[in-house]
Amino acid sequence: MTSKRFWDWFIIPGGVWIALLFAVPLCLVLALSFGHVDDFGRGVYGFQLDNYKDVFDATYIPVLLRSVGYALATVILCLLIGYPVAYFIGRYGGRYRYALLAALVIPFFVNYL
Incomplete structure (x- = not known):
C-alpha cells in the first residue's frame, strides 16, 4: 500500500460526515419545498410549484x-x-x-x- 493511497482513506469519514449532516438535510428541505402543509401543520411531500410562485x-x-x-x-x-x-x-x-x-x-x- 503506497503512502498516498493510505492517506486517501482519511477522506471517507469526512465525506460521510458531510453527507449526513449537510447534504441529506439539504435534500430533505428541497424535497419539502415542493410539497405542502396539511391541516395539522406537517409538511407533506409532493410536487407542486405553488411555493415558488408565492415567493x-x-x-x-x-x-x-x-x-x-x-x-x-x-x-x-x-x-x-x-x-x-x-x-x-x-x-x-x-x-x-x-x-x-x-x-x-x-x-x-x-x-x-
Whole structure:
C-alpha cells in the first residue's frame, strides 16, 4: 500500500460526515419545498410549484429584495475586513501568526459550549 493511497482513506469519514449532516438535510428541505402543509401543520411531500410562485408575489418582493441587500452588504463588508486582516496576519504576523489565527477562530466555537 503506497503512502498516498493510505492517506486517501482519511477522506471517507469526512465525506460521510458531510453527507449526513449537510447534504441529506439539504435534500430533505428541497424535497419539502415542493410539497405542502396539511391541516395539522406537517409538511407533506409532493410536487407542486405553488411555493415558488408565492415567493414572487407582490407581498414578498420587498422582503426578498431586503434579504438580497443584506446578503450583498454582508459579503462586501466581510471582504473589506477579511482580506486586510488576512494580509496583515500573513505578512506581518511573524511568530505571533498562530496566536492571531487562534484569536480569530476561537470565537466561532462559542456556540459549541
